[in-house]
Amino acid sequence: MSVGAAGWLTAGLLSGPAAPAAHAAPTARAAQPTTPADASQAPTEDAALEQAKRTGKEVEVASLRGESVDVVATPEGKLQARQYLRPVRTRIEGRWQDIDTDLARQTDGTLAPKATSVGLAFSGGGDGPLVRMRRAGRELALSWPGKLPTPVTDGATATYPDVLPDVDLRMGAQADGFTQLLVVKSAQAASSPELARLELKLATEGMDVKKTAAGGLSAVEPGTDATV
Structure with a gap:
């Protein structure tokens, strides 16, 4: 500070505590915040990977969401982390x-x-x-x-x-x-x-x-x- x-x-x-990291070596890239209104979600990595493969669309891993990070599963079977410079959400x-x-x-x-x-x-x-x-x-x-x-x-x-x-x-x-x-x-x-x-x-x-x-x-x- x-x-x-x-x-x-x-x-x-x-x-405070760092946001949890994805277990499959996520790749960071610039992005707009993912919200329930513009992307589907799944509670776990395995569920997100399965859903992404089945639908052909990115699926957010809800359990890995943080103040300044989203983790999504891609149709190619990878996990990608989207890191933001400042918090985009907070827990209340x-x-x-x-x-x-x-x-x-x-x-x-x-x-x-x-x-x-x-x-x-x-x-x-x-x-x-x-x-x-x-x-x-x-x-x-x-x-x-x-x-x-x-x-x-x-x-x-x-x-x-x-x-x-x-x-x-x-x-x-x-x-x-x-x-x-x-x-x-x-x-x-x-x-x-x-x-x-x-x-x-x-x-x-x-x-x-x-x-x-x-x-x-x-x-x-x-x-x-x-x-x-």
């Missing part, structure tokens, strides 16, 4: 659901995406953390240096107007993390000393944070340099 110099953070490497209450980053207000007043591979919550305004992100027993929280206004939401984006004079803060939910962007609306705001000195408070649990050579931040295992 890293915070780049351009002001973005993603949890793409803050992962024991069932796979497609990623949905649209924000919804929660009972505690925060804003959270409907289905992502990390636990993510943006501030609904006020003094609490700007964002919290959790996964696999690890947590990261960023706090704005002051009280936040009530955000305006649009799909996966929450915009906090005028966090500084003529400066909006725009937070975006992603499948495995979030983005943050300061929208500077005037030349006067761009030269503001407040903007030049802006610092966000960072708190972590289950990880340490170190500076990178590029000027960003990297989350590592406590007491080591191993990235989490």
Whole structure:
């Protein structure tokens, strides 16, 4: 997990158990996500291989489905793994659901995406953390240096107007993390000393944070340099 110099953070490497691998040396290739609507499925490799041979069509092995991988049996009797750069689905209450980053207000007043591979919550305004992100027993929280206004939401984006004079803060939910962007609306705001000195408070649990050579931040295992 890293915070780049351009002001973005993603949890793409803050992962849980790896997705199960196919036993027949699957071949990776680029593809669009396989869903029940556009491909048939079978519960096991043997069943998928038999069905693919019989129908002449690819059949997904449902038991090998992961957050960012599909495994399909081909009519030629092979298993192929389709790996995606980011999660395309996540498990919620024991069932796979497609990623949905649209924000919804929660009972505690925060804003959270409907289905992502990390636990993510943006501030609904006020003094609490700007964002919290959790996964696999690890947590990261960023706090704005002051009280936040009530955000305006649009799909996966929450915009906090005028966090500084003529400066909006725009937070975006992603499948495995979030983005943050300061929208500077005037030349006067761009030269503001407040903007030049802006610092966000960072708190972590289950990880340490170190500076990178590029000027960003990297989350590592406590007491080591191993990235989490």
